[in-house]
Amino acid sequence: MQWMIRMDTDGVSYNGFTWQPKGEWTEALDWNEQPECGGGLHGQNEMAWGFVNSGNRIVLCEYEGKAIKIDNIKIKVKRAKIIAINEEIPAKYFSWTSICLMEGATLHLPQAMKIGGYVNVEGGGTLHLPQVVKIGRDVVVHKGGTLNLPQAVKIGGYVDVREGGTLHLPKAVEIGGYVNVEGGGTLHLPQVVKIGRDVVVHKGGTLNLPQVAEIRGVVNVEEGGKLNRGQL
Numbered sequence: 251m252q253w254m255i256r257m258d259t260d261g262v263s264y265n266g267f268t269w270q271p272k273g274e275w276t277e278a279l280d281w282n283e284q285p286e287c288g289g290g291l292h293g294q295n296e297m298a299w300g301f302v303n304s305g306n307r308i309v310l311c312e313y314e315g316k317a318i319k320i321d322n323i324k325i326k327v328k329r330a331k332i333i334a335i336n337e338e339i340p341a342k343y344f345s346w347t348s349i350c351l352m353e354g355a356t357l358h359l360p361q362a363m364k365i366g367g368y369v370n371v372e373g374g375g376t377l378h379l380p381q382v383v384k385i386g387r388d389v390v391v392h393k394g395g396t397l398n399l400p401q402a403v404k405i406g407g408y409v410d411v412r413e414g415g416t417l418h419l420p421k422a423v424e425i426g427g428y429v430n431v432e433g434g435g436t437l438h439l440p441q442v443v444k445i446g447r448d449v450v451v452h453k454g455g456t457l458n459l460p461q462v463a464e465i466r467g468v469v470n471v472e473e474g475g476k477l478n479r480g481q482l
Contacts, residue, residue, distance in 0.1 A: 252313050254293030254325060255339070255347045257305035264292070264303050272332045281328040285318055290326030298322045299346040300367050300387075306355030306375070310334040310343055341380075348387070351375040352395070368407065371395035372415070379403075388427070391415035392435065399423075408447075411435035411455065419443075428467065431455030431475070439463070451475035 261269045270276045282289035300323040313330035341363035348367030354374040361380040371377045372393040381400045388407035391397045392415040401420045408427030411417045412435040421440045428447040431437045432455040441460045448467035451457045452475040461480035471477045
């Protein structure tokens with residue numbers, strides 16, 4: 251099967267384009283084979299991935315014909331149909347996608363999975379990730395978003411919580427980049443944590459650190475930030 255994974259808002263994608271219901275074919279009437287945005291139905295797969303439009307659901311699509319790569323971060327096709335939505339999607343397909351959840355959506359994903367790209371939750375969205383997960387790039391939670399991560403997780407990039415976002419991280423976690431909490435954001439870190447770079451808490455942010463932590467950079471608390479820490 252030729253496939254791609256993508257996000258939309260109840261079937262509506264970029265510029266108000268509306269997909270057919272699950273199981274029915276959708277066709278791009280403006281199709282062209284230029285390796286640029288527009289002129290096709292867009293998504294990600296093992297050919298090209300890393301960028302995703304925001305939405306309130308994730309969809310897995312089957313497509314027919316040629317796929318055109320765009321800047322190695324997405325593909326476009328002429329004809330496709332939705333075959334699975336959200337929790338129906340097998341975990342293996344998430345290795346070639348990012349997640350950008352918003353618009354007040356609540357999403358529960360499979361129990362064991364790897365997300366190859368970034369995770370972004372905002373606009374009142376709530377994302378529950380499984381017991382075991384690896385996120386290849388950054389995690390951003392803001393504008394009232396809530397992200398509940400599992401008992402064991404590895405994040406390749408940075409963690410940024412701001413503007414009323416809330417992030418609950420697990421009992422064991424490794425963060426490759428920096429940690430930034432600001433603008434009323436709240437970050438709960440686990441009992442055991444390793445942070446590869448700096449920790450910054452400011453502008454009303456709150457960071458709850460665990461009993462055991464290894465931080466390779468500096469810890470900076472300023473401008474009304476609050477750091478609650480155990481035995482570091």
